[in-house]
Amino acid sequence: MTVLTSQAAMTAGDAGHPLDPELREGRIPHIWCPGCGIGSVMQAFLEAVDTFQLERNRLAVVSGIGCTGRVAGYLKADSFHTTHGRPIPFATGLKLARPELHVNVLSGDGDLAAIGGNHLIHAARRNIDLNVVCINNFNYGMTGGQVGPTTPLGAKTTTSPFGCHEHPFNLVDLVASCGAVYVARWLSMDVRRLRRSIEESFSKTGFTFIEVLAPCPVNFGRRNQLDEAAQGRMLVERSEIRNGADTREVAIPDEGPIVCGKFVDHERPSYLQLLEGLRARLQEHST
């Protein structure tokens, strides 16, 4: 039996963790800090893969750089850990090469919305057949807690020591307005809804985007009077589920409710569908 040293294994005792078979042997312990939300998103993702009964040889996971970027390396799946910001174009190429694969991107807000922001909007515009889970922890955690495109106004980070003076992105509205067919936002603690949402996104054809708000107690919380469990608690207390809410109205406010839920779920021809249609027309034309 594999020797497990992760917290999961420690709490589960000798029986190991129920998700051990889904994880790569020898890769645990993971790098995430105590209180970090990424682990539970990974768990929700794996459970969704199981409940959706996704065949393993049809699953591909792609991550960028950052704390979330490490997910790809922990899963027992064909996976690729790209450079910073590039998981979406990588995944686009992979999907076009192997349309039968279920190609998932799990990455962070800095990776997907800052350095990779251009790819995010174009992937949504193309409605390329990818499932994206974006874990938003409001800062650049891996590099020590710098300000990012999702850092709330006024929040202190190592590079905004006097408080962030830039407006953050409303990621769900950004992606929805570019044409994603499925857009949702959940808390990393809400594992059950998150799992169901990921599962739902698997059945969509086209570009899906799930933003997961995750606490980062060590690098973000600590500098904003949200130590240890405080940031998580704050997120839970302020969260409010409003399925179908207009994404223009769900920017994360400085105070007051943080709206979660499924905001967009509609149909629009995907990149591959349009390509198939084009090919069918060409075929018809040539015969």
Next chain:
Amino acid sequence: MTVDSSTETLSLSVAITGSGGSGAITCGLILLEAVAAAGLYGLMSRSLGPQIRGGESAAMLRIAREPIDCLDDRFDLLIGLDWLNLERFADELPLVPDSLIVTDTGKGRLPDCLLASRAEVLALPVKQLADEITGGRSNMVALGIAAFLCGLDLNSLLVVTRRQLADKGEKTSEASALCVARGFRAVQNRARLFRPYPAEDKPPLWNISGNEACGLGGLRGGIRFVAAYPITPASDMLEWLSPRLEEVGGSLLQAEDELASVNMLIGASFGGVPAMTATSGPGLSLMAEGLGLAVASETPLVVINVTRGGPSTGIPTKSEQSDLNLAVFGMHGDAPHLVLAPLSIRDCAFTTEWAVRLAEALQTVAIVLTDQFLGQNRGITDPAHSAKFELRRKTGLQNEDGYRRYAIAEDGLSSMGIPGMPECIYTADGLEHDEQGVPSNLTSDHPAQLAKRLHKLTCFDYGPHWLEIQGEGDVCLLTWGSTAAAVFEAARRLRTQRIDTRVIALRLLAPLQREALRDLLRPAMRILVVELNHQAQCFHYLHAQQVLPEDAGSLARPGPIPWRPGEIVNQVLESQDR
């Protein structure tokens, strides 16, 4: 008028100029096709201003009985549809007293820069001849004039003209044919400037650009996915590839930028589909990080870099060989990869096919350095046959004891798992990793994987294709890429002057075949490295690799005008006198 006796290749050089929209380029393209129909070899270069429409334009052709790959030192015939803005590119149109200038009597006085050449001037009422025909155009009259002086046959010229203009409708194509015939007859009383041999019974020649040839080589090599961002002068390769990829079951995606395109290639290639892109300097700069990822994760891909004048936005529509440093050294870390350079338009097909197969077999990045001259010029060449290389990507489970994606092997090559192969699941990573692919910063893994990635390239037997070599002699001209054509011709001319000259033209620049190259260079008395860039990039690269003797010289100058053979001959003669 005679063709310069110093040229061994009997050829004729013709330029047709006019302001944008005058049809000079169309005239050149039809003339080139007529040259091909006559069984002659040819080359057409075009000079355009930076404007998309308007501005100046010139079609510069050279026709010959033997294969030719570079422009001559001077033009034998210059036809001006008008002389607007001519001074902007007069430097590209060298004339000699032997040359003939045809000018339109209705288009005013010749610019002084042309008169200074003391070339013979023939004034003809070109526009007037065209205007007498409904729908007639001056450029078609010019075509007839040029074709007669080039020694072409009228009937076959008319066939070609009608075929080339078929999509413009019958009216236009008939009016054009009438104009062509008028122009042809208007100069019929003059001596022809060139006499083609009667067409031999040989397979039809190809009319192809370097960009098209690269696309063809890519498809032959097995490329089925292209992602790219448009950039001059590489975009026409994408335009050529897009429908043809569809035909062979592949696809082209136009990415949002070059960061995206290179990563899309990595994705497709990781998925098992050979992938390629075309770009130019600014795009290659943006791709550098992604190329490093492909090197580190050992994911094959090919980049065709159609070099333009640099740095920065530089001179997008003109040629230079100034991206060698970027191609060889552009990635951070120690990132060994392949750099190749085709030696002619026709060779673009061969070199690209080889590059694809090498990249696939060696699981690495191949950068192919062409340039605007090779890429956008059209050549009438012998057919370029597929080389049908046996090189393939190694995939699947190879070891009995479980899958190790980056297993250290004697030849440095480990087997790639393709998604969907359940027994070889792995994470490919830009992080340094161990043999399994697990991120590692161990002091043992980093050197071992660096050595693996270098060794697989250096221990590979590249066969004879890494260079072309011609002649023996006391003078050795060492060159690479598109400058090779001018160097080969310069060497032929030097030999007629009893200066024995060896030419070494490198097709494979990285990994440099150091030992083999050193062996070839030892007997040479006087080595000159010829290239088209300001800072003698190849010369310094070869020096750094310690393949050049200390007294080797450099013949480097920047674009935008490619080296001409006579220029090289003169430089060699000068260096001999020294």
